[in-house]
Amino acid sequence: MMPNDIAFPTIFFEDEGPGSILDPARPVTARSRRWKAGEVGRALHSHPRGQLLWAEEGILRVRSGDTHWLAPSSHCVWIPGDVVHAVAMETDVSACFIYIDPSVTRVDKGECEVLHMTALMRQLILRFCALALETAAKGERLSRLSQVIIDELATLPSAPLSLPAGSDPRLKRVTDRLLESPHDHAGLEELARSSGAGVRTLERLFRRETGFSFSEWRSRLRLMEAVNQLSHGKSSTEIAGRLGYMSVSAFVAAFRRHFGVPPQSYLNGGQGGDRDTTHAIHNQG
Missing domain, CATH: 2.60.120.280 (Regulatory protein AraC)
Structure with missing residues (x-):
């Protein structure tokens, strides 16, 4: 978490x-x-x-x-x-x-x-x-x-990955919920019902206030949580299962695309000359 x-x-x-x-x-x-x-x-x-x-x-x-x-x-x-x-x-x-x-x-x-x-x-x-x-x-x-x-x-090189949470109260009900529980597997329709906004409205709010679609936003959040779990000594298998990836290989591939290195290389600075990045979470409110 x-x-x-x-x-x-x-x-x-x-x-x-x-x-x-x-x-x-x-x-x-x-x-x-x-x-x-x-x-x-x-x-x-x-x-x-x-x-x-x-x-x-x-x-x-x-x-x-x-x-x-x-x-x-x-x-x-x-x-x-x-x-x-x-x-x-x-x-x-x-x-x-x-x-x-x-x-x-x-x-x-x-x-x-x-x-x-x-x-x-x-x-x-x-x-x-x-x-x-x-x-x-x-x-x-x-x-x-x-x-x-x-x-x-x-x-020192900057690692400018950020994740804005938005300011609209309806959007914040969703982003606050997911920031607190990145492993929450609720779909957009369920999240929309709990936010007081329709699905299309919530989709527009994500794009307007965060710059990401809902799926992009959630993917970034899960990868950030993966870094947190890696820092706690969790394996890729444990992380993939907890965060809802279809398989370990799917998680490793997503992590490598995003950070440039495989998960288990991330915290020691990567291998083969790759440079890793980190993250900031804009949690407004």
Whole structure:
């Protein structure tokens, strides 16, 4: 199941941690810790520094505005400075967050987005977080490492797959239901009855507000849920059966068409030079 059952607190506060340190001489600051599944790392908050959220182990979920991202360790989420957001843990998580001072201009990422993590960036972040905890003289070393992190961050490729949920109340009754239960096999006629709209009206709402037909929208949702299940160690056989694919081979083929790699290669960055992507879910309301 997509992790919409994790409740984000609605209170808002200004972050007073490393994301709020304004100091061009310290262009990169960091925070790392472990969380249990279901914990909320931060209620709705903002900070002047841009933030890269990455789970070394586990899966974290980020909300900003009407958008939710589900990010396994193969990906990270970039949040620009002063953007209100919240973070929740889908599984037990060991996370490293880095914060970029607004004086840094080389990171030209003006919107929230999911990014593909490179092996180099993983090691840079882990090394920076480890050094930041040491008490010995480290200013010059952190400064040099900060510049490499900034250079690498500026080149991380975007993974812009998104799934808008729409704003029309009738449409949202359907998208909310399916986002909560991607394995729901109800057909369009049944969904239309529960939404208070006719089938043709609901079809028009999907195309007008999401840019996808109903079948395209549902297919994308199921593939996103497949990534979630893969992150939990589920096999292709288990996932195909749960999500309603006719066969395992049909699921593998659909996954490969969409992400460019077979399911079991996805979380380790793919094989044979393929690059994978990830997803953002626009869950409005």
